[in-house]
Amino acid sequence: MATGALVMGPPKAHATSASTASNITATAKRYLGTPYKFGASTSRTDIFDCSSFTKYVYKKHGIYLPRTSKQQSRVGSFVPRSQLRPGDLVFFYSPVHHVAIYIGDGKIIHTYGKPGVTISSIKSGWWSKKYQTARRVG
Numbered sequence: 001m002a003t004g005a006l007v008m009g010p011p012k013a014h015a016t017s018a019s020t021a022s023n024i025t026a027t028a029k030r031y032l033g034t035p036y037k038f039g040a041s042t043s044r045t046d047i048f049d050c051s052s053f054t055k056y057v058y059k060k061h062g063i064y065l066p067r068t069s070k071q072q073s074r075v076g077s078f079v080p081r082s083q084l085r086p087g088d089l090v091f092f093y094s095p096v097h098h099v100a101i102y103i104g105d106g107k108i109i110h111t112y113g114k115p116g117v118t119i120s121s122i123k124s125g126w127w128s129k130k131y132q133t134a135r136r137v138g
Contacts, residue, residue: 020061020138021087028057028101028109028117035116042067048111050099054089057101063137065089069099076137084134090122092130102134 037047042055051069058065065072072089073096079088084102092098100110106123120127 017138018086021085024057024061024087024101025103025109027060028053028103031057031117032109032119033116034111036111036113048117050111053111053117054099054101058137065137070096072099073133073135076135079134079136081131081134085136088134088136090134091132092127094132096132098130 031045031048031053034045034053035047036049038049040047040049040052042052044052045056048056051065051067051072054069054072055065055067065075069091073091076089079085084090086102086104088102090100090102090108092100098110098112100108100120102122103109103119106121107119108122108127109117109119111117122128122131
């Protein structure tokens with residue numbers, strides 16, 4: 001009988017863990033009101049577009065996302081709308097061209113147009129109608 005020890009490294013950070021999701025949400029909220037600019041550089045924090053915002057926030061927590069919302073919609077695993085958890089990425093339009101971070105209670109944090117980084121509800125109205133899919137990353 002062979003004996004041996006299985007050696008495993010430290011667990012990877014997952015946006016689905018409560019503490020990581022809470023930290024992602026807290027980081028995102030620090031940028032409320034930051035202006036929107038389409039094509040904003042991922043190295044800037046004085047302006048964001050939707051995907052540079054998500055890329056930046058997740059990177060602060062060791063989760064590396066591709067640059068565009070369309071690319072981000074292909075990472076991680078699919079999450080049904082009924083099973084969203086804080087820290088999940090939520091995507092809008094068809095084809096996908098907007099991304100947000102689910103923060104719980106039917107709310108997302110994201111950036112677009114005049115309000116810049118803002119919190120919106122996806123329970124009804126415009127964002128509910130444009131909802132397409134969600135992904136859990138980590």
